[in-house]
Amino acid sequence: MMGKFAVFILSHGRADNVRTVKTLIDGGYSGEYYIIIDNEDEQAQEYIRRYGDKVIVFDKLAISRRVDTADIMMDRRGVVFARNASFDIAKQLGLDIFLQLDDDYTCFSYRTVRQRQLKQYRAKQLDRLFSAMMTFQDDTGALTVALSQGGDFIGGRLSKRVRDRVLRKAMNTFFCRTDKPFEFFGRINEDTNMYVTLGSRGELILSVVDAMVNQATTQKQKGGLTEIYLDSGTYVKSFYSVMYMPSAVKIGIMSTTHKRIHHVVDWERCVPKIINQQYRKQDIQEAGGSHATEVL
Numbered sequence: 001m002m003g004k005f006a007v008f009i010l011s012h013g014r015a016d017n018v019r020t021v022k023t024l025i026d027g028g029y030s031g032e033y034y035i036i037i038d039n040e041d042e043q044a045q046e047y048i049r050r051y052g053d054k055v056i057v058f059d060k061l062a063i064s065r066r067v068d069t070a071d072i073m074m075d076r077r078g079v080v081f082a083r084n085a086s087f088d089i090a091k092q093l094g095l096d097i098f099l100q101l102d103d104d105y106t107c108f109s110y111r112t113v114r115q116r117q118l119k120q121y122r123a124k125q126l127d128r129l130f131s132a133m134m135t136f137q138d139d140t141g142a143l144t145v146a147l148s149q150g151g152d153f154i155g156g157r158l159s160k161r162v163r164d165r166v167l168r169k170a171m172n173t174f175f176c177r178t179d180k181p182f183e184f185f186g187r188i189n190e191d192t193n194m195y196v197t198l199g200s201r202g203e204l205i206l207s208v209v210d211a212m213v214n215q216a217t218t219q220k221q222k223g224g225l226t227e228i229y230l231d232s233g234t235y236v237k238s239f240y241s242v243m244y245m246p247s248a249v250k251i252g253i254m255s256t257t258h259k260r261i262h263h264v265v266d267w268e269r270c271v272p273k274i275i276n277q278q279y280r281k282q283d284i285q286e287a288g289g290s291h292a293t294e295v296l
Helices: 019-026 044-054 060-064 080-092 126-140 160-164 190-200 226-244 282-287
Strands: 005-010 032-038 055-058 097-102 105-114 117-122 144-148 174-177 205-215 249-254 260-265
Touching (some): 032 044, 044 055, 055 060, 055 080, 080 174, 080 190, 126 144, 126 174, 126 205, 160 205, 190 205, 226 249
Parallel strands (some): 005 097
Antiparallel strands (some): 097 174, 105 205, 144 174, 249 260
16 A cells, blocks of 8 residues: 555445445455544444444534535535545544545456456455555546446447546545545535536546446435435436536436436536647747747
């Protein structure tokens, strides 16, 4: 691991079902982990009974006062508060880098094309995988990097995302540097709100397609974000990102077996791009960009 590192598992109302802990252990992770909960969680004492000093509790009201939720509701449900609190917690623990995870992961895996099929293989050495991700983050200078999700593989081996191998987004899993804090925005869809907003400002935010995280179905389990999703629906969830980046995000339909409303990002309008050197003007290239413009 590069520097002092720990995994943060963000949880709420699932003291008896923090699947990610077992998934980390089964995957060979040997480092520190902490379960981050808020002081408004009715199951706080049960978390502490089960996990002891692995549980860290933050003041949700205090954090909410500095978070832009993009609405005027008083409802403090949502993981955006824990995501932002994590940077303070990491600093207090003296960490150099930390990984934010949700609490419902069933496995980590690798994705590769073999025999003309997109294959999936369970990751059994998570220490090596996490180290590789941190090296990738350091080498690219990215603000944060993430593993891919199941939805990134719609279309199979011939999809553009599989061919690209690196995506300009980050969701669910965030490798974060304590010395480079950033904010998450919006009561829900906070990860998308973050990467479209900060990405439009030139921040490099990336997902690696070669490795992914498998999750339980969000709206089929108790606790976490399930209640807020069921209350407002995916249309409202997705529209938070439209509010933050209306020039590049719209509402669309995710083309799966069970079609559902989802945000659609127009990447041509969302993030700046590096222009190939072949398009550089010759006179500027020869002068090294140092020639002056005459002022009339």
